[in-house]
Amino acid sequence: MMGRTIFIDPGRCIGCQACVSACRECDSHRGKSMIHLDYTDEGHSVASLPTVCMHCEDPVAPCAEVCPADAILVTADGVVQQADTTRCIGCANCVNACPFGVPKIDLQAKLQMKCNLCYDRTAYGLAPMCATVCPTGALFYGTLDELRAERPGVQVADSFTFGDVVVQTGVAMVVPADKVQWPVPGGLPVVEINGVDVSGANPNQGGGARQEGVR
Amino acid sequence: MTEPPQTAEPTTPEPEATAPVPEARAPQTPAAVRRRAVLAGTAVSVLLILAIVFGSRLLRDFDSALLPYAVATVFLAFGVAYRYTVWVSAPGARRLFRQGWRSFFSVANFRRAPTALPRMIATYLGFQKFLGARSHARWAAHQLLFWGCVLAALITFPLTWGWFTFTSNTGDGPGYEMRIWGIKVLGFNALNIIGWLMFHGLDIAAVLVIAGASYFLWRRMKDRGAVTGQRFAYDLIPLIALIVISVTGLLLTFSSIFLHGGGYEFLAILHMVSVVFTLIYIPFGKFFHIVQRPAAVGMQLFKYTSRRKDGAGEELQTCRRCHEPIDTPEYVENLRGTMQDLKLDFDAWAEYCPRCKRVLRGNAYLTHVKKGFK
Amino acid sequence: MTATDPSRALPLDPSVAPPGTRNFRDAGGIPADRWHADQNGETLVPTHCCFCGVQCGMYLRVDRAGKVFGVEPRNHDINRMRLCPKGINAYQQVNHPDRLTSPLMRRNRDEEFRPVSWEEALDHTVAEIRRIQGEYGNDAFGLLGGASLYSEKTYLVGKFARVALKTKHVDYNGRLCMVSAAGANKLAFGIDRAGNPFSDILLTDCLLIAGSNVGECFPVMTQYLWGARDRGATLIVVDPRQTAIARTADVHVALKPGTDSAFFNAVLHVIVAEGLTDEAYLADRTTGWDEVKATVAQYPPSRSAPICGVPEEQIVQVARMFAGADRAMAWHARGVEHHSQGVENCLTIINLCVATGNIGKPGAGYGTITGQGNGQGGREHGQKSDLLPGGRSISNPEHRRQICEIWGIEESELPAAGTSMMEMVWQMQRAEIRGLIGICNNPFVSLPNYATVKEGYDTLQFHAQFDFFLSETAANAHVVFPVTVWAEDEGVMANAEARVVKHNKAQEPPAGVRTDTWVMCELAKRLGAGDKFAFPDSRAVFEELRIASAGTVNDYYGITYERLEETGGIAWPCPTTEHPGTPRLFEDGRTYHPDGRIHMQVVEWHPPMDPYSEEYPLSLTTGRTVAHFLSGNQTRRLGALVEQTPRPWVEVHPSHGFRNGDPVRVVTRRGSEVFPALVTEAIRPDTVFVPYHWPVPTAANALTIDALDPRSKIPEYKVCAARIEAAERVDEVPAPPTAPGRPAYPETQVSRTDPLPPTSPQGRGTAERS
Numbered sequence A: 001m002m003g004r005t006i007f008i009d010p011g012r013c014i015g016c017q018a019c020v021s022a023c024r025e026c027d028s029h030r031g032k033s034m035i036h037l038d039y040t041d042e043g044h045s046v047a048s049l050p051t052v053c054m055h056c057e058d059p060v061a062p063c064a065e066v067c068p069a070d071a072i073l074v075t076a077d078g079v080v081q082q083a084d085t086t087r088c089i090g091c092a093n094c095v096n097a098c099p100f101g102v103p104k105i106d107l108q109a110k111l112q113m114k115c116n117l118c119y120d121r122t123a124y125g126l127a128p129m130c131a132t133v134c135p136t137g138a139l140f141y142g143t144l145d146e147l148r149a150e151r152p153g154v155q156v157a158d159s160f161t162f163g164d165v166v167v168q169t170g171v172a173m174v175v176p177a178d179k180v181q182w183p184v185p186g187g188l189p190v191v192e193i194n195g196v197d198v199s200g201a202n203p204n205q206g207g208g209a210r211q212e213g214v215r
Numbered sequence B: 001m002t003e004p005p006q007t008a009e010p011t012t013p014e015p016e017a018t019a020p021v022p023e024a025r026a027p028q029t030p031a032a033v034r035r036r037a038v039l040a041g042t043a044v045s046v047l048l049i050l051a052i053v054f055g056s057r058l059l060r061d062f063d064s065a066l067l068p069y070a071v072a073t074v075f076l077a078f079g080v081a082y083r084y085t086v087w088v089s090a091p092g093a094r095r096l097f098r099q100g101w102r103s104f105f106s107v108a109n110f111r112r113a114p115t116a117l118p119r120m121i122a123t124y125l126g127f128q129k130f131l132g133a134r135s136h137a138r139w140a141a142h143q144l145l146f147w148g149c150v151l152a153a154l155i156t157f158p159l160t161w162g163w164f165t166f167t168s169n170t171g172d173g174p175g176y177e178m179r180i181w182g183i184k185v186l187g188f189n190a191l192n193i194i195g196w197l198m199f200h201g202l203d204i205a206a207v208l209v210i211a212g213a214s215y216f217l218w219r220r221m222k223d224r225g226a227v228t229g230q231r232f233a234y235d236l237i238p239l240i241a242l243i244v245i246s247v248t249g250l251l252l253t254f255s256s257i258f259l260h261g262g263g264y265e266f267l268a269i270l271h272m273v274s275v276v277f278t279l280i281y282i283p284f285g286k287f288f289h290i291v292q293r294p295a296a297v298g299m300q301l302f303k304y305t306s307r308r309k310d311g312a313g314e315e316l317q318t319c320r321r322c323h324e325p326i327d328t329p330e331y332v333e334n335l336r337g338t339m340q341d342l343k344l345d346f347d348a349w350a351e352y353c354p355r356c357k358r359v360l361r362g363n364a365y366l367t368h369v370k371k372g373f374k
Numbered sequence C: 001m002t003a004t005d006p007s008r009a010l011p012l013d014p015s016v017a018p019p020g021t022r023n024f025r026d027a028g029g030i031p032a033d034r035w036h037a038d039q040n041g042e043t044l045v046p047t048h049c050c051f052c053g054v055q056c057g058m059y060l061r062v063d064r065a066g067k068v069f070g071v072e073p074r075n076h077d078i079n080r081m082r083l084c085p086k087g088i089n090a091y092q093q094v095n096h097p098d099r100l101t102s103p104l105m106r107r108n109r110d111e112e113f114r115p116v117s118w119e120e121a122l123d124h125t126v127a128e129i130r131r132i133q134g135e136y137g138n139d140a141f142g143l144l145g146g147a148s149l150y151s152e153k154t155y156l157v158g159k160f161a162r163v164a165l166k167t168k169h170v171d172y173n174g175r176l177c178m179v180s181a182a183g184a185n186k187l188a189f190g191i192d193r194a195g196n197p198f199s200d201i202l203l204t205d206c207l208l209i210a211g212s213n214v215g216e217c218f219p220v221m222t223q224y225l226w227g228a229r230d231r232g233a234t235l236i237v238v239d240p241r242q243t244a245i246a247r248t249a250d251v252h253v254a255l256k257p258g259t260d261s262a263f264f265n266a267v268l269h270v271i272v273a274e275g276l277t278d279e280a281y282l283a284d285r286t287t288g289w290d291e292v293k294a295t296v297a298q299y300p301p302s303r304s305a306p307i308c309g310v311p312e313e314q315i316v317q318v319a320r321m322f323a324g325a326d327r328a329m330a331w332h333a334r335g336v337e338h339h340s341q342g343v344e345n346c347l348t349i350i351n352l353c354v355a356t357g358n359i360g361k362p363g364a365g366y367g368t369i370t371g372q373g374n375g376q377g378g379r380e381h382g383q384k385s386d387l388l389p390g391g392r393s394i395s396n397p398e399h400r401r402q403i404c405e406i407w408g409i410e411e412s413e414l415p416a417a418g419t420s421m422m423e424m425v426w427q428m429q430r431a432e433i434r435g436l437i438g439i440c441n442n443p444f445v446s447l448p449n450y451a452t453v454k455e456g457y458d459t460l461q462f463h464a465q466f467d468f469f470l471s472e473t474a475a476n477a478h479v480v481f482p483v484t485v486w487a488e489d490e491g492v493m494a495n496a497e498a499r500v501v502k503h504n505k506a507q508e509p510p511a512g513v514r515t516d517t518w519v520m521c522e523l524a525k526r527l528g529a530g531d532k533f534a535f536p537d538s539r540a541v542f543e544e545l546r547i548a549s550a551g552t553v554n555d556y557y558g559i560t561y562e563r564l565e566e567t568g569g570i571a572w573p574c575p576t577t578e579h580p581g582t583p584r585l586f587e588d589g590r591t592y593h594p595d596g597r598i599h600m601q602v603v604e605w606h607p608p609m610d611p612y613s614e615e616y617p618l619s620l621t622t623g624r625t626v627a628h629f630l631s632g633n634q635t636r637r638l639g640a641l642v643e644q645t646p647r648p649w650v651e652v653h654p655s656h657g658f659r660n661g662d663p664v665r666v667v668t669r670r671g672s673e674v675f676p677a678l679v680t681e682a683i684r685p686d687t688v689f690v691p692y693h694w695p696v697p698t699a700a701n702a703l704t705i706d707a708l709d710p711r712s713k714i715p716e717y718k719v720c721a722a723r724i725e726a727a728e729r730v731d732e733v734p735a736p737p738t739a740p741g742r743p744a745y746p747e748t749q750v751s752r753t754d755p756l757p758p759t760s761p762q763g764r765g766t767a768e769r770s
Helices: A016-022 A062-066 A093-097 A129-133 A144-151 A208-214 B030-055 B066-089 B091-105 B107-111 B116-128 B127-136 B138-162 B191-224 B233-260 B263-282 B289-294 B296-307 B329-341 B347-351 B353-370 C085-093 C118-136 C149-163 C179-189 C198-203 C217-231 C244-247 C260-273 C277-286 C290-298 C301-308 C314-322 C342-355 C396-409 C419-428 C450-459 C516-524 C537-549 C561-567 C639-644
Strands: A005-008 A035-039 A048-053 A057-059 A104-106 A109-112 A139-142 A157-161 A165-175 A183-188 B165-166 B175-181 B182-187 B326-327 C043-050 C059-060 C068-074 C141-145 C170-172 C207-209 C235-240 C250-252 C328-332 C365-368 C435-439 C462-467 C479-482 C491-496 C499-503 C618-623 C650-652 C663-668 C671-679 C687-693 C720-726
Touching: A005 A208, A016 C085, A016 C639, A035 B138, A035 B353, A048 C301, A062 A093, A062 C290, A093 B329, A093 C561, A104 B326, A109 C435, A129 A139, A129 C068, A139 A144, A165 A183, A165 B353, A183 B353, A208 B347, A208 C217, A208 C396, B066 B138, B066 B175, B066 B263, B066 B289, B066 C277, B091 B107, B091 B296, B091 B329, B116 B296, B127 B138, B138 B165, B138 B191, B138 C462, B165 B347, B182 B191, B191 C462, B233 B263, B289 B296, B289 C435, B296 B329, B353 C059, C043 C499, C059 C085, C068 C085, C085 C639, C118 C141, C118 C435, C118 C462, C118 C479, C141 C149, C141 C419, C149 C170, C149 C396, C149 C491, C149 C516, C149 C537, C170 C419, C198 C217, C198 C365, C207 C217, C207 C342, C217 C235, C217 C244, C235 C244, C235 C314, C250 C314, C260 C290, C260 C301, C260 C314, C260 C342, C277 C342, C314 C328, C328 C342, C342 C650, C396 C537, C419 C450, C491 C537, C499 C561, C650 C663
Parallel strands: A005 A165, A157 A183, C141 C170, C141 C435, C207 C235, C207 C328, C235 C250, C328 C365, C435 C462, C462 C479, C618 C687, C650 C671
Antiparallel strands: A005 A139, A035 A048, A057 A165, A104 A109, A157 A165, B165 B175, B175 B182, C043 C059, C059 C068, C491 C499, C618 C720, C650 C687, C663 C671, C663 C720
16 A cells, blocks of 8 residues: 655654744645654653654544544545645544544634645655655655665554554554564553553553553 | 545545444435435425425416526535435534534523524624634635625525516516515615615625635635645636626626627526536535535534533543643543444544644554664 | 633633644744745745754745745755754744844943944944054954854955954854864864765764764754664764763763763773774874873773763773774764863874774764854864964964965064954953954853853943844944845855855845945955955955965865856865865875874863862753754744744753752852753753753853863863752743844744743654643
8 A cells, every 4th residue: 555655763753843844834834834743751761753644544534534524535645635624614523533643723713734745745746845854764755665775674564553443554654673563552552641550440441452462 | 736636535424435334323324325315305305396386476476587597406405405414424424413403402502692603603604703714815705705695695596486576566667666475575766776786786796706706716826725735626616607607697787788788698598507507516516515614603502512511610521641621521422422433443542632642652652662763 | 712711701612622733833933924825936046054064955945026935955965855943944034024134333332222324333343443453452352253154254254353453363153162173183183174974974884973962953964873874883872961862872871071081081991902903004094002002091991980970881882882893983073072171082082083993984984063054164264363264374484474475465464373262251351352343153142151251241342243133242232233144145164074065145135234245345445454355245255265275274276156056065175176075084094294194192081170069069061952053043033943942941860859840040150040940861860951042041151161171272061060959930031132122023932931841852842832
């Protein structure tokens, strides 16, 4: 399924937020940044994680599925577009349903906005702005072969587990060679909150056993 | 201008891709949805036909020259009812649809905030305040377009259906009376200002629509944000159709006043064709947002009333990790239900805010995939 | 819009959304409405970034009205389209509402500035120069340049001081940057530049990065580090903090600040002890090896490990890794250079490379990463107190004669060597220097021990400053000349590889703004040296610079604007217009000393100048963060960067018992300030860190010590003794100064007063913004 897409490698990310600034420069949403950059290991290290839309393929675009207004379209090349401005009613269903925490919402404008893989640039053969400027290659745009030409032997994974569900995505993440068969853990079930182990204390989540199996 | 390769609608709300397992309460097989939609469409069309027949006093007031328009409105009614039924059968829309109407019909809600609904309708449907937050220019242009279309529809639809008649006792003005369903509601002089407005209402509407649509067309040529992902059939045809209707409509007036009817026949046909096409197009393209937009009010009313609940006051569902507010508990419950309907079984995730989802995923990656460079 | 609304007055639109998903902030605080995306017919002007020494290529987007309105990545071989957040936002300086657009003047510091005509400002300045020099002698007037100027302008600064002002007191802010490396390079190799291009990093087997937070200060250079690792190279990072590159490094040596030479001596000790030196190379190519060997014999790991606060095994591990690699390479930056023994720290690293034979080969070598855009070029052509163009020494009679001939002056007229920037400030305090022109620098933020600096500048009878935004220093001056930003003039810069690149002019300067070249030439004309300063533009200056550098080590003669435009950059020395330039030095094994050998230097470690005591037990170290540049006069006005990192913080280890955001007072012998705590395990427990881009009362440099390296005269920014204590409330970041009657553009300053520290040294996550 993987054609030209974004490959994310948090191990290379230096958290500089060039992607965040670059996203603002995109002509289709000038001034508004869609990418997320989180410091995921606060207090312990400077580790960081950039998050672009993962363009879910199976199940196809949960954000579009929960949309009550049919506002989120998926193009034939698998790109999940941002909400159609005429249809979006600003209900935030997509914001809270997205397993990766991607869509944003402008409450005043009643409009969802999210990464659309820089449709205005990719249509002209350019890479998305974030992956173009990323100083480290933590965000890489291209085919898997092009990635491997730069980083010999690199392996990627395009599926993520959220409890019992495996979500297969259009955007992939780099994984170590010995872990390529795994679906990458997506964070659910939650086993730890703010340093406290909650793995046994969360009745809402039934995926614990599965998580063990995945490991 | 970029045109993305054949855009597909999101798969799920469409009948083909709906989960095959039927729900306990409402059978949701694609065939069932289609059947229901056809039924709804037929029912609404029949009702409309009956309304035309009786509204025009058994066709006595019906203008046979307007027959094609009337037929098109019947098709329009069928299409809208059909699409609407399909639309609200999808889980996301259905749940919100129910919640919206429940809030609407709740007597308790009405007592607590009797003005909420009218205010919301005025804000979201009438003055479209949210568009101003997107861009002031787009808001202004859309208002022109909106009020122009509303004015035009209020005049033409009843005329087409034979519900309005304008008659003159003298046979040729200037004293006219306007009748609805045969009942006289207004008498006026065609030469004074009210009379002028009555006769030129459509011309005014056309001017408003042309101004608004031209701005949008110009923007679709220039603005890179708008050009991105723009499709001819979806984004440009509606604007072109509106402009053609308005221009030909204006030319009809021009022809009758200045050219003594020169070219009137041709223009009338062109005008009719464009109107009929647009009416039939409404359920399938961009114009369907006219039908969908009231859902914004339903959604808003639902969120509003669930936040006004007695005692609960300001209580919001907070993220299980960072304790920042996410939304009202009813909303989160509704979303989880939607996700369950769709077999998106990570609905428990909805109790975490997006940032915490990302941080927890980042943590899991550091712990279980790799910590460092390799 | 959040849950805090009182419940009775529930608004009609009570929608909530989780943090980080709502509230879009527009680009740079410049409202998106004013940045229409309907710019068809734009042109792309190829140029380079104005900020750091990497000198990334970029295109500036220019609209049909000729105004810069955006940036587009450029596939230049330095950066291959990559840019950092500073580079992406750099263009917003060009048409920024805070720009100065007319000269400002006042008779004394109690008055407000008033806008005046260029004639009045220039005439007044010249009258003051004549008055001060007439009364107190030529050397009573000083000139301070900057290393973010184009090389043409740095050449003019040196010439203006010596020929027009006829003063010996000229120096520049590169003195605060990488002069220690310059000194070490000159001593060891006889040439002052990095030995290898960035692309050699990709070929190395072992990469040592010492005292450089590459991920934040040179983000785009990280691609070379990662590229080397992709091909199997090991990475060693020496840094008291676990920076982004240190986090994943194969070895992270988290040594105590101020102990670098003890560490590198010990590493060399192990290399010698384990017989990993390249004896043949040492015998052939070097002098002084025996002395160095004898010295490092005194530094066994058992001695250095306690000094540095690292395990002995780590020293051995680094030694084996570095010396065991086929091709090894070392790059360093301010972390080892900003010390009272900065030159010596650099020399210990040079010794390491030389002893293992890692010099002048593909993938093997040594370099310093220059901090300012023209950190390399700015020190080459005579704005340094002791240097003349072409890296010539002002004390060398032969060099003096050559330059006097080129400039057409009598040798007796050419002043002697002056003093360094910090020393000039002390001279101002003592009223030995009574008048000053500052060009492209902001010492009120960038010099150590702010109290001294302020006193020195306040003692000046006359102070003029060139800048395009009103810096904290300019706000204290008598005359401010509004000059161009980098995109409004053309010129060359030399990056950290000594590659000379050309910046192109993208737009006309706003009305009322002149180039630095024009202002210096006008002043020179009024000082009676007009015939020596008949330069209409940068190109004319560059032609003279080429000639003035011909035949020297820093030979620019073969570099022309046309060649630079064709090639995308040429590394000097480049003696003829056919010469391809010299990306890699010492390939023939010869250095630029007359004997062609590397002169290895003995280094003994000594403790930092600010002694630890019971009262001041901790080390305070300072540095940069990725969203800001140097004194922040440019970046503290760009909304996106302010939003990413609105304020400084103090980074402390959890063992001190503070929680994130707690107000913590940092006290040194020179002052105390309160910062919010960023509590992280990524810093040594005995060390605290404060970034330095902000002015008082949030200035790290109000705390640092003005102790200098005796050779390079670089201040010891990277270590001083401190203590921390709980405080009541954090000090607020002041707004950047602006011309009278015009507030700092409010949209860009929205998050400036947010009290919380960022979540990580790189800034606040996107979901953590107010």
